[in-house]
Amino acid sequence: MTLSQHLKGINLYLIGMMGAGKSSTGAQLAKALGYHFFDTDSVLEAAAGQTIPEIFEHQGEAAFRQLETAVLAQLAAHRRLVIATGGGIVTQQHNWSYLHHGIVIWLDVPLTVLRSRLVGDMGRPLLQRGDWEATLAQLMAQRRPLYAQADVQVTIDDSDQGVETIVERILTLVEKRIRPPADSAMGN
Structure with missing residues (x-):
């Protein structure tokens, strides 16, 4: 069985x-996996007819979080999906009721790697300030305990060889998570 x-x-x-x-x-x-892929941020932007920075600017973060929850609720109603969520989706307690209907996988990337990936990124409204590195560190500190509630944690560092390697690690960890140990499957 696959x-x-x-x-x-x-x-x-x-x-x-x-x-x-x-x-x-x-x-x-x-x-x-032969699943369909959705990114909550992309779905949200398509539904709102605005970019995330525009939503933040015109409606504020609270409105964005409400839209994000609505998108998650719609996607969670379907099956055979891999869903990439926004970084702050875990901050809304209600979202966990949707997340826990599936397998939650935390891509745990060190702050130093995130800094190098995000430098100059203008599409991240929460980082559009002079002290963006301090803001990033603060957000990570606040969210880390929430991310730790995931079913599977995949630690990624700058030595990882690329997406294919990370996907292989995820598949291995998910398989370990969902398959019963051999001795319990035999009734021992």
Whole structure:
């Protein structure tokens, strides 16, 4: 039986900080499983007809978080999806009711790697200030305990060889998570 068959259509949710690689990893993970891929940020932008920075500017973060929850609720109603979530989706307690219907995978990337990936990125509204590195560190400190509630943690550092290697590690960890140990499957 393949991993896809063992999953029985259960969705996989990628969580982690902005810049962790959830979108690129999620697309490859979905392909490997024969699942469909969605990025909550992309779906949200398409539904709102605005970019995330525009939503933040015109409606504020609270409105963005409400839209984000609505998108997550819509996606969670489907099966056989890999869903890359926004970095702050874990900060809304209600979102966990959707996330826990699937397998939650935390892409845990060190702050130093995130800094190098995000330098000059103008598409991250929460980092559009002079002290963006301090803000990033503060957000990570606040969110880390929430990310730690994930079913699977994949630690990624700057020595990782690329998305394919990360996807292989995720598949191995998810398989370990969902398959019963051999001795308990035999009734021992």
